[in-house]
Amino acid sequence: MVETTIYVRNKTGLHLRPATELSQLCSKMDSDIKIIFGEKVINPKSVLMLMGAGIKQGSKLEIQVEGPNEAEHLQEIIDAIEGGFGEEMIPLEDIVKE
Amino acid sequence: MKHIKVARTFTRGIAEAEAYVYEKEELTAAKYLINGEAEISENIELFEKAVDAVSKDLSVLAEDSAIFAGHLSIANDIALKEMVLSKIKDEKQNVELAVENAIAELSAMMAGIDDAYMQERAVDILDVGARFMAALQGKEFAGLDHIQKEVIIIADDLTPSDTSSMNFDYVKGFITERGGVTSHVSIIARSLGLPALVGASTILENVKTGDQVLFDAESGDIYINPDQQTRDDLLEKSKADAELKAQIEAKMDLPATTEDGKTLKVYANVGSAEEIKQAMKYKIDGVGLFRTEFLFMDNTDFPSEDEQYNAYKDAVEALKGELIIRTLDIGGDKALPYYEFDVEENPFLGWRAVRMCLEKADIFKTQLKALLRAAVYGPIKIMIPMIISVNEVNQVKELISECKSELKAAGVEYADDVPVGIMIETPAAVMMADALAEVVDFFSIGTNDLTQYVLAVDRGNERIEHLYDSYNPAVLRAINQVIKAANNAGIEVGMCGEFASDANITEVLLGFGMDEYSMAASETPIIKEKIRNLNYAKAQELAEKVLTCSTTEEVYQLLGIE
Numbered sequence: 034m035v036e037t038t039i040y041v042r043n044k045t046g047l048h049l050r051p052a053t054e055l056s057q058l059c060s061k062m063d064s065d066i067k068i069i070f071g072e073k074v075i076n077p078k079s080v081l082m083l084m085g086a087g088i089k090q091g092s093k094l095e096i097q098v099e100g101p102n103e104a105e106h107l108q109e110i111i112d113a114i115e116g117g118f119g120e121e122m123i124p125l126e127d128i129v130k131e
Numbered sequence: 132m133k134h135i136k137v138a139r140t141f142t143r144g145i146a147e148a149e150a151y152v153y154e155k156e157e158l159t160a161a162k163y164l165i166n167g168e169a170e171i172s173e174n175i176e177l178f179e180k181a182v183d184a185v186s187k188d189l190s191v192l193a194e195d196s197a198i199f200a201g202h203l204s205i206a207n208d209i210a211l212k213e214m215v216l217s218k219i220k221d222e223k224q225n226v227e228l229a230v231e232n233a234i235a236e237l238s239a240m241m242a243g244i245d246d247a248y249m250q251e252r253a254v255d256i257l258d259v260g261a262r263f264m265a266a267l268q269g270k271e272f273a274g275l276d277h278i279q280k281e282v283i284i285i286a287d288d289l290t291p292s293d294t295s296s297m298n299f300d301y302v303k304g305f306i307t308e309r310g311g312v313t314s315h316v317s318i319i320a321r322s323l324g325l326p327a328l329v330g331a332s333t334i335l336e337n338v339k340t341g342d343q344v345l346f347d348a349e350s351g352d353i354y355i356n357p358d359q360q361t362r363d364d365l366l367e368k369s370k371a372d373a374e375l376k377a378q379i380e381a382k383m384d385l386p387a388t389t390e391d392g393k394t395l396k397v398y399a400n401v402g403s404a405e406e407i408k409q410a411m412k413y414k415i416d417g418v419g420l421f422r423t424e425f426l427f428m429d430n431t432d433f434p435s436e437d438e439q440y441n442a443y444k445d446a447v448e449a450l451k452g453e454l455i456i457r458t459l460d461i462g463g464d465k466a467l468p469y470y471e472f473d474v475e476e477n478p479f480l481g482w483r484a485v486r487m488c489l490e491k492a493d494i495f496k497t498q499l500k501a502l503l504r505a506a507v508y509g510p511i512k513i514m515i516p517m518i519i520s521v522n523e524v525n526q527v528k529e530l531i532s533e534c535k536s537e538l539k540a541a542g543v544e545y546a547d548d549v550p551v552g553i554m555i556e557t558p559a560a561v562m563m564a565d566a567l568a569e570v571v572d573f574f575s576i577g578t579n580d581l582t583q584y585v586l587a588v589d590r591g592n593e594r595i596e597h598l599y600d601s602y603n604p605a606v607l608r609a610i611n612q613v614i615k616a617a618n619n620a621g622i623e624v625g626m627c628g629e630f631a632s633d634a635n636i637t638e639v640l641l642g643f644g645m646d647e648y649s650m651a652a653s654e655t656p657i658i659k660e661k662i663r664n665l666n667y668a669k670a671q672e673l674a675e676k677v678l679t680c681s682t683t684e685e686v687y688q689l690l691g692i693e
Contacts, residue, residue, distance in 0.1 A: 048469060049248075050432045053204070060209070079210030081256070084249060085240040121493075 034099040043117035046089035051118040056080040064100030137351035144326035146304035147345040151282035158264040160227035174226040181266040234260030258290040383656035399652035404445035410652030417453035419649020420627035439501035447509030460516040484517035506546035519559035556580035568620035578628025642674025
């Protein structure tokens with residue numbers, strides 16, 4: 034299993050469209066993926082769980098991926114979240130210092 | 132007779148019909164526990180069949196509805212599936228109970244989020260749940276399609292499945308207890324132009340099926356079993372209006388030319404290409420205000436350049452005339468479901484319209500590019516709201532040139548000569564009108580905001596509402612000043628506020644030297660008829676006299692208004 038910690042930096046957090054994009058990406062992967070947000074453990078293949086988690090700009094997420102292509106899949110997920118889903122981003126320093 | 136009043140309204144029109152109280156037939160799940168592998172796989176199979184059946188129905192509906200496309204993805208959601216399967220396998224619940232519980236848990240989760248948009252998505256999950264239950268029980272999904280006489284629908288709330296099954300030949304309006312501005316029912320009522328009220332919190336306890344309901348969607352007044360007097364008054368008013376209108380509409384083909392030969396433009400205010408098609412029935416000369424807000428408000432995200440381009444192109448192609456498109460006028464009190472605005476103490480003096488657009492240049496440029504591209508297909512003019520300075524105009528123009536070079540570099544076709552004008556709504560713009568007239572191609576006076584800002588009166592404040600009056604000489608002088616500045620600079624000047632459709636002021640505006648009047652399409656035949664009976668030379672004399680009035684009462688007296 035591979036894992037990483039990441040901050041959500043795009044404006045709307047995992048609102049409808051970003052959540053849809055992320056769940057579509059994860060659904061294509063043959064890995065077991067978990068997003069840990071606070072006390073919640075989320076299966077990101079479900080857009081309902083992603084939206085329902087209430088992940089906002091500045092939220093800290095732990096991502097765990099397990100499967101034959103785990104490293105590659107983790108990187109794709111990181112790229113998607115770091116890419117900000119085409120939205121405006123805030124700098125990492127603004128989140129971490131708080 | 133009972134009377135209920137709703138404070139916040141968002142549609143107009145008067146509707147009267149029998150009430151149809153819509154109580155959803157709640158299909159209750161058969162609840163029992165199952166035993167053994169055979170029963171488990173049997174129940175799983177039933178669930179999978181239900182998913183297939185529901186998906187099949189929703190795929191058809193999803194073809195032209197983003198809402199149902201969302202429902203389709205909920206029906207196939209992996210978390211929903213896992214929850215149902217675990218309840219069947221591990222908790223030994225039969226399939227109906229398992230689905231009911233899973234739907235309840237998911238919708239409760241969504242309703243618990245601290246975000247109005249997400250909370251309303253709980254309704255979508257329940258709607259999909261109701262489809263599952265119907266499929267599992269082998270029933271037709273119950274809607275409102277069986278209604279065969281004119282009714283007003285009264286409900287707690289209405290889902291997309293409810294409204295999609297309505298026959299709008301019979302449904303004359305709806306009133307719901309719940310629902311906000313971003314709820315489906317508001318969006319659908321607006322797009323259909325149907326009288327509707329939401330947030331009527333006591334309607335269900337006061338109305339039963341068969342009661343006569345009369346309501347005014349604009350004022351928010353609902354009368355249940357109205358007495359003859361109330362009906363007569365309200366219906367008489369709408370009937371008299373309708374008759375007079377019919378007479379005037381018979382002449383709507385004729386141009387708005389005064390007795391002494393001055394021809395004016397009488398344009399319509401609209402919000403979509405669909406509305407333009409409706410407005411064409413009134414033989415409008417053009418569109419003086421195309422609001423782009425609804426394109427942004429009835430959406431789940433900022434519309435893309437292509438989405439906007441198609442909307443503007445459809446609009447200008449439908450019109451075959453001049454189309455003045457106002458860029459995004461949002462913020463302050465007008466919100467977007469997918470973008471959080473900061474709460475402000477003075478929204479009308481706050482971060483809105485062009486102020487937001489200049490800061491969010493990427494969003495603004497997307498709109499400007501779409502406009503430049505669509506202008507290839509017809510005479511589009513770009514209009515910027517809430518301007519207070521020449522500086523702002525220069526910034527907008529700079530962004531427009533950037534957009535042009537980017538489009539050029541990308542090899543995309545666009546119109547190079549699109550006129551750019553501004554709304555005159557602020558006292559600053561009035562005072563700077565001569566300077567602004569040098570840098571723009573046209574003016575359009577927005578009297579709703581201009582009156583509010585010139586008089587410093589918040590229209591929503593009941594205590595000072597009586598001070599809000601566009602006949603106030605201060606407002607009339609401001610309007611005159613703007614028109615004179617435009618005339619001197621040789622640019623066109625119009626008006627797209629409510630004042631433009633007030634026949635009592637038409638002559639004065641003509642006398643000031645206004646070129647174009649823009650209003651709700653249904654009002655245009657009346658104003659055209661009015662103009663045909665006016666004389667420009669006489670109107671100028673009247674305008675001079677109005678400018679000498681020092682009180683609103685004097686203005687009323689001069690114009691013969693009681």
